[in-house]
Amino acid sequence: MSTTRLLVGPFNRVEGDLEVRLDVADGRVHAAHVNATMYRGFEQMLQGKDPHDALVYVPRICGICSVSQSVAAAYALRDAAGLTPEGMPANGRHALNLMLATENLADHLTHFYLFFMPDFTRPVYADRPWFAEAHARFAPLQGHHARQATAARQRWFTILGTLGGKWPHTQSVLPGGSARAIDLAERLRLLGKVREFRAFLEQTLFAAPLEAIASLDSEAALMAWWQQAAPDHGDLRLFLTIASDLALGDLGRGDGPCLSYGAYVQPDGQPAMRGGVWDAAQGLSLPVELAQITEDATHAWLDGDRPLHPHDGQTLPDADKPAAYTWNKAPRLAGRVAETGAVARQLNDGHPLIRDAVARTGTNVFTRVLARLLELARVVPLMEDWLRAVRPGEPWHQPTPLPDTARATGLTEAARGALGHWLRIEHGRIANYQIVAPTSWNFSPRDADGTPGPLEQALVGVPVQPGETTPVAVQHVVRSFDPCMVCTVH
Amino acid sequence: MNALPSGSLARSPGEPLNVLWLQSGGCGGCSMSLLCADTPDLPGTWRDAGIRLLWHPSLSLETGVDVITLMEDVLADRLRLDVLCIEGALLRGPNGTGRFHMLAGTGLPMIDWVQRLSAKAHLVAAVGSCAAWGGITAGGDNPTEACGLQHEDEHPGGLLGESFRTPGRPGTRAEWPVINIAGCPTHPGWVLDTLMALAADALTPADLDALGRPRFYADQLVHHGCTRNEYYEFKASAEQPSDLGCMMEHMGCKGTQAHADCNTRLWNGEGSCTRGGYACISCTEPGFQAPGHAFHATPKIAGIPIGLPTDMPKAWYVALASLSKSATPKRVKHNATADHVVVPPAIRRTRLK
Ligand code: SF4
Ligand code: SF4
Numbered sequence: 001m002s003t004t005r006l007l008v009g010p011f012n013r014v015e016g017d018l019e020v021r022l023d024v025a026d027g028r029v030h031a032a033h034v035n036a037t038m039y040r041g042f043e044q045m046l047q048g049k050d051p052h053d054a055l056v057y058v059p060r061i062c063g064i065c066s067v068s069q070s071v072a073a074a075y076a077l078r079d080a081a082g083l084t085p086e087g088m089p090a091n092g093r094h095a096l097n098l099m100l101a102t103e104n105l106a107d108h109l110t111h112f113y114l115f116f117m118p119d120f121t122r123p124v125y126a127d128r129p130w131f132a133e134a135h136a137r138f139a140p141l142q143g144h145h146a147r148q149a150t151a152a153r154q155r156w157f158t159i160l161g162t163l164g165g166k167w168p169h170t171q172s173v174l175p176g177g178s179a180r181a182i183d184l185a186e187r188l189r190l191l192g193k194v195r196e197f198r199a200f201l202e203q204t205l206f207a208a209p210l211e212a213i214a215s216l217d218s219e220a221a222l223m224a225w226w227q228q229a230a231p232d233h234g235d236l237r238l239f240l241t242i243a244s245d246l247a248l249g250d251l252g253r254g255d256g257p258c259l260s261y262g263a264y265v266q267p268d269g270q271p272a273m274r275g276g277v278w279d280a281a282q283g284l285s286l287p288v289e290l291a292q293i294t295e296d297a298t299h300a301w302l303d304g305d306r307p308l309h310p311h312d313g314q315t316l317p318d319a320d321k322p323a324a325y326t327w328n329k330a331p332r333l334a335g336r337v338a339e340t341g342a343v344a345r346q347l348n349d350g351h352p353l354i355r356d357a358v359a360r361t362g363t364n365v366f367t368r369v370l371a372r373l374l375e376l377a378r379v380v381p382l383m384e385d386w387l388r389a390v391r392p393g394e395p396w397h398q399p400t401p402l403p404d405t406a407r408a409t410g411l412t413e414a415a416r417g418a419l420g421h422w423l424r425i426e427h428g429r430i431a432n433y434q435i436v437a438p439t440s441w442n443f444s445p446r447d448a449d450g451t452p453g454p455l456e457q458a459l460v461g462v463p464v465q466p467g468e469t470t471p472v473a474v475q476h477v478v479r480s481f482d483p484c485m486v487c488t489v490h
Numbered sequence: 491m492n493a494l495p496s497g498s499l500a501r502s503p504g505e506p507l508n509v510l511w512l513q514s515g516g517c518g519g520c521s522m523s524l525l526c527a528d529t530p531d532l533p534g535t536w537r538d539a540g541i542r543l544l545w546h547p548s549l550s551l552e553t554g555v556d557v558i559t560l561m562e563d564v565l566a567d568r569l570r571l572d573v574l575c576i577e578g579a580l581l582r583g584p585n586g587t588g589r590f591h592m593l594a595g596t597g598l599p600m601i602d603w604v605q606r607l608s609a610k611a612h613l614v615a616a617v618g619s620c621a622a623w624g625g626i627t628a629g630g631d632n633p634t635e636a637c638g639l640q641h642e643d644e645h646p647g648g649l650l651g652e653s654f655r656t657p658g659r660p661g662t663r664a665e666w667p668v669i670n671i672a673g674c675p676t677h678p679g680w681v682l683d684t685l686m687a688l689a690a691d692a693l694t695p696a697d698l699d700a701l702g703r704p705r706f707y708a709d710q711l712v713h714h715g716c717t718r719n720e721y722y723e724f725k726a727s728a729e730q731p732s733d734l735g736c737m738m739e740h741m742g743c744k745g746t747q748a749h750a751d752c753n754t755r756l757w758n759g760e761g762s763c764t765r766g767g768y769a770c771i772s773c774t775e776p777g778f779q780a781p782g783h784a785f786h787a788t789p790k791i792a793g794i795p796i797g798l799p800t801d802m803p804k805a806w807y808v809a810l811a812s813l814s815k816s817a818t819p820k821r822v823k824h825n826a827t828a829d830h831v832v833v834p835p836a837i838r839r840t841r842l843k
Contacts, residue, residue, distance in 0.1 A: 008554050009595025012547045015518050019594035038581070038591040038600075040515055045630030050784035056771060060626040063519020063675060110525070118551055140551045141533040141543065151530045161758025165766015167526070168519040168675055169773075172731075172766045179731035179767030181829035317633065319589045393830055396732050470554035486517050 003030060008470050009037070011478065013115040015064045016485025018443075020478065021325075022471070024464045029474065032452070032459035034443050039301070039327040042490040043315040046433040051077060051402055051425050054433065058421070059169045061435070062487045064110075066168035067103040067160070068414035069487070071096060072421040072435075076410030078175035080425055081400035085265045089395040092177015094386040095163060097264045097272075098190075099173060100412065101379050101386075102159045104263075105197075107415030108342070108372045109156075111482045112205075112235075113138065113149035116369060119475050120242055124465070130241050133232045145204060145235060152200040159193050162186055177397030184392045191387050198380050206377065207234025213377035217352040219360065222370075236373055249357075249366040252458040252477030255280055256337050258344035258363065259441065261288060261420065263413035264382065272382055273413070276348035277333065283359065285348045290409065292334040293420070295436060299445040300329050307332060307448070310422035311407055313434040327489040330447040331436050339363055339454040340417030340441045341481060342371035351378075364458075365480040372415070372482075404428045414438050416482050437487035455481060499570040500660040501612070506542035507689040508572045510564065510607070511617075513547050514591050514600045515627045515636050516578025519675040520618035521548050526758055527678035535682070540689040544569070554595055561603065564610050573688060574611035576604055576639055579620040579627035580649040583635035590634045601649055604639070613656050613688060614639060615669040617681060622670035622702070623776040624648075640668040640702065644776040659691060666695050670702035674773035679755050680707050701776065703749065712745035712762070712770045713799070715753035722746075724818040725811045726826035731786075735826025737769045739795060742781075742788050746799035748772035767829075 002025065009019035021033040042061050046054060058073045059066035074096070078088075085093065117138040125131050137145035157167050163180055164170030172179040182190070198210060206213050207229065213236070216222050222240070231241040243249065262275025276285035294307035301324045303316040318324075332338075343363050346354035351374065357367045402425065410421040417438030424432040444453030452460075455478065464471040501507070513521070525548075529535045536543065545552060545560055552560065563569035580601050581590040588599025596603070608614050616639045619625035623643050628636040638648045646652040648668075655665040671680050684704050687693040699708045713719070721727070721736040728735035737743035745753075748770050752762040763770045771785050772778045783789040789796045798807050821833040 007595055009593075010547070010554065010557055011594060012550060012553050012557070015548075017513075017591065017594050019592075035594070037594045038515065039634060040581075040590075040627050040636075041630075041633035044633040047630065049630070052784055052786050056785045057626065057629060060517050060519065060674065063517040063522045066517070066519060114549065122551070140549055141536075147531055147533055150525060150532050154526050154528065154532075155759075157526050158759030161756065161761030163766075165761040165763045165768065166752075166757035167761075168517075168522055170766060171763060171768040171771075174731055177732075180765075181732050181767070183830060317584060317590070319584045319587070396829055399730055470556070475553065 006464070006469065006471070008474065013118065013479060014483045014485060015062065016488070018478070018483060018485050020459070020474065022459070022464070022474065027464055027466070029459050029462045029464060032456045033325050034445060034453065034455050035326045036328045036443065036485045036489045038485070039317060039489050040486070041315070041317070043433050043435060046430050049430050051080065051423070051430055054423070054430065055171060055173065058435070061490045062484060063168045064107060064484060065103060065414040065416070065487060067099050067164070067170060067173065068412055068419050070170065070173040071100050071412045072410040072419050074173050074175045074410065075412060076408045076421040076423040077402065078400060079410060080406035080408035080423060081175055081402050083176060083398060083400055084269065086267070086269045087398065088177050089398055090267060091390050091394055091396045092398065093265055093267070094390050095178035095180070095396060096173060097386050098383055099160060099163050099170065099178070101264065101383050102156065102163070103167070104413070104415040105376055105379055106153055106156055107482070108376050109149055109153055111372065111415070112369070113146045114140070115482065116479045117239070118146070119472060119479065122472055124472055128245060130232065130238060130245065133238060134242065137235065137238070148200070148204060152197060155193065156197050159190055162190060174397050175400040177395070179397065181396045182390065182392060187387060187390055187392060191384065194380060194383050194387065201376055201380065205235045205373070207237065210377040210380055213374065218356045219353065222353060239369065239373070243366045248476065249361045249364055251365045251462065251473060252480055253361065254339045254363040254454050254458050256339055256454060257333060258347050259288065259333060259338040259340045259418050260345045260348045261411040261413055261418045263345060273345050273349040277338070278344060278347040280358070280362065285350065289334070293331065293436065295329040295331050296447040297329045298448040299324050299326065301327055302329060305448070310420065310434040310436055311424060311432070313422070313432070315434070326445045328440055328443060328445055330444040330453060331441050332447060337444065337451060337454055337457070338441055340438045341368060342375050342415070343368050344417055345413060346371045346374060365476050368480040402428070414484070414487070416484055417441065435490050437484065437490065439481070439483045439485060439488040442481045443483055443485070443488055499567055501570060501572055506540045507685065508542050508544050508570050509575060509685065510544045510571055511546040511575040511577065512604065514576065514578040514604065515581040515634060516618060516620040516625070518548070518577070520577045520681070521546070523675040524678045524681050527682050528759070539686040541685050544571070558596060561607065565606055567610070571607065571611045573613045573615055573685065574607050575615045575617050576621045577617040579624050579636035579638060580604060581634040581636055582649070583633070586635070604649060608650055608654070611656060612660070613658055613666055613669065614650070615671055615684065616640070617671050618676045619672045619674040619773055619778065622672040625674055626779045629779040641670070641776060644701070664695055667698070667702050669698060669704065672701070672703050672774045673750065674778070677707070677752070677755065677757060680704065699749070703774070707751045707755065708749040708774070710749065710751040710754065712748040712750050712752045712764065714751070716745055716764050717753070718764060720822060721826050723814060724822050725815045726818050726822045729827050732767050732829040733827050734829065737764065738788065740788050741769045742771070742784070742786050743769035744772040744797060745770040747797060748775055750774040
């Protein structure tokens with residue numbers, strides 16, 4: 001068996017810089033090494049700063065999930081101030097949920113229409129029966145649905161124009177709520193905008209009411225729904241058609257635990273989507289033990305050779321470190337690799353369709369994308385509820401004076417999965433700030449034991465066609481995670 | 491000074507403006523912001539304006555070898571590059587090697603690619619404050635040795651050097667510095683207007699301010715059109731986030747000093763930082779990432795803000811402020827520290843005169 005090596009990059013339609021090294025033998029990937037090729041050093045920059053400055057800095061880690069970074073920072077500061085989610089004014093909680101949901105759903109939309117589906121318009125698929133339609137809809141800068149989705153996304157983000165002043169890098173996200181009070185007329189206009197987005201989803205993406213999609217409770221129900229109309233009736237059906245033709249359910253498999261911190265805090269302090277660690281073998285969602293989270297820098301160009309809890313974590317670049325191949329550390333949960341993302345959220349929250357599909361084929365290209373689309377159907381109605389529940393005239397935030405000394409944690413969900421900030425304050429200044437982003441988990445390198453990260457594992461066995469320099473199946477697998485490399489290495 | 495791109499690759503009238511967009515030490519937010527441009531059909535707008543994207547990391551199909559080939563075509567004069575757009579700071583570290591950002595798949599530092607491509611481009615644009623000045627990426631102790639294309643904060647130089655110039659459209663004898671479309675992120679309208687104006691040959695180096703920013707947005711202040719102007723006039727100040735009052739006195743707002751049209755050309759349909767309930771941190775200005783104080787509070791000496799409006803002598807400010815404070819209407823005073831109108835404007839029982 002002869003092994004050839006492929007270096008794939010620049011890998012685009014992902015956020016940030018990614019290079020993948022593939023060892024290929026017998027037409028399949030034999031081993032993969034994932035390299036996040038850019039380092040910016042936010043954890044270093046934040047040292048010594050006023051803790052509130054994190055709210056200016058951390059959203060600028062990432063222009064695609066900046067609100068998620070803001071929310072994680074705000075929650076960490078809230079934790080430092082000793083304020084519980086229940087202690088926040090209800091309006092503030094709703095405003096933060098709304099801003100986070102607006103961004104997360106926009107990310108799902110952008111991912112599907114602009115990042116993931118364009119790969120099915122590549123010439124290699126020209127002989128497939130669905131190709132002409134896929135090309136007409138999703139070709140970059142041309143496809144009519146890609147263009148409509150871009151317009152829908154622009155309109156959708158006007159919600160953040162109102163609630164957050166601007167996007168990305170809104171600063172209205174505060175530890176105790178939101179800096180932007182909205183009035184009655186604004187509340188009604190925002191509801192109108194949510195309905196406008198709903199109409200795009202129901203007409204173009206789903207060709208069905210959101211509630212009909214959200215209530216699909218098994219793979220059999222999904223397949224029956226798919227067959228009720230022409231195979232390209234709506235973009236979800238076309239995706240199912242392509243997924244079944246190309247067996248995307250067999251591609252990029254993961255079987256490890258799936259991590260979610262839970263999303264969208266409700267009045268009782270509980271998340272609207274419950275978090276947990278999905279254990280595939282037992283078919284159970286177990287509580288997340290935060291003490292079991294570590295980061296290992298063995299194969300990162302960073303100092304350190306043993307796993308550290310994020311509270312004790314350090315980030316010191318060492319570009320000449322032998323055996324290192326990425327700027328990303330390797331996060332581990334009780335020493336194990338974990339996958340995170342919409343599929344993890346839906347598994348832990350117990351959505352029957354995703355649990356059913358994953359039980360059969362594990363996480364894979366198909367279930368990752370399906371879970372994201374399902375979230376579009378599930379979260380828009382939640383946003384309508386939150387908007388109806390806001391009370392103009394009542395407070396939007398609670399002041400949060402900070403102590404001189406604190407150890408605090410801020411956990412939230414970005415579109416791509418579990419995002420955690422660990423903050424230590426000493427003498428009123430930031431003494432340590434560690435960020436573990438969703439893509440840090442998914443695109444983790446090998447750890448001290450040599451165990452590859454989730455993507456590195458998912459790429460093993462992926463087919464490589466003769467002559468391919470940038471294997472298209474590899475691209476499907478990588479993009480199914482919707483990686484955010486700038487968050488990963490921050 | 492940059493060698494003139496070869497004549498055979500000059501853009502003739504009517505040909506599209508070839509734009510190559512690369513990202514380095516930034517967050518991608520300027521690209522994501524661009525997708526929020528106020529148009530129902532962004533690719534159609536570009537096409538109609540004569541803008542052709544050779545490649546953009548978020549929007550193009552080409553991956554890997556195809557992209558490298560495209561850039562090599564530019565370097566070998568096989569492909570005309572009218573505008574090189576760089577988003578994100580240039581990472582010179584560690585120790586000047588540029589290894590903090592290697593362009594994936596090439597084994598070469600991004601700063602090398604940017605330098606070589608800049609020498610071929612008819613125009614070079616820094617998209618966002620990272621590419622213009624170093625921006626937030628140069629924050630703290632600047633661990634990555636980040637700088638902008640032609641500035642390091644307000645100091646000329648940067649990656650390409652103070653004397654770097656491009657010819658614009660050959661034959662016009664113009665000499666262009668790097669065009670700094672600064673902002674963090676930059677407003678989609680600023681980018682789109684700049685590119686459309688370049689495609690239409692409607693911009694000249696004289697249309698840039700002293701820091702290389704397009705004057706159509708940089709000759710204005712965030713203060714212009716701010717909904718809090720009445721509070722400003724009376725020095726009726728917000729005391730905490732979400733208060734309606736002016737944020738200059740206590741909340742760190744730099745809107746009276748920041749060059750940008752954020753309150754007349756709104757963000758995402760209807761927003762701006764000040765309308766979002768928080769201070770302008772002057773993200774279009776060099777060095778905004780290091781104000782020397784916590785962002786959310788106004789530094790003061792003897793109770794007077796240090797950062798006074800750009801055009802205002804301090805003595806006048808102090809005199810006017812104490813006068814206007816004593817004249818503040820009750821309505822303005824009370825509303826300044828509330829998050830909604832608690833005292834509405836009076837309704838006159840007679841006709842307005
Ligand atoms: S200027 Fe701001 S928004 Fe643009 S890339 Fe830099 S950090 Fe991101
Ligand atoms: S208001 Fe100030 S901080 Fe906000 S975008 Fe405009 S210039 Fe930047």
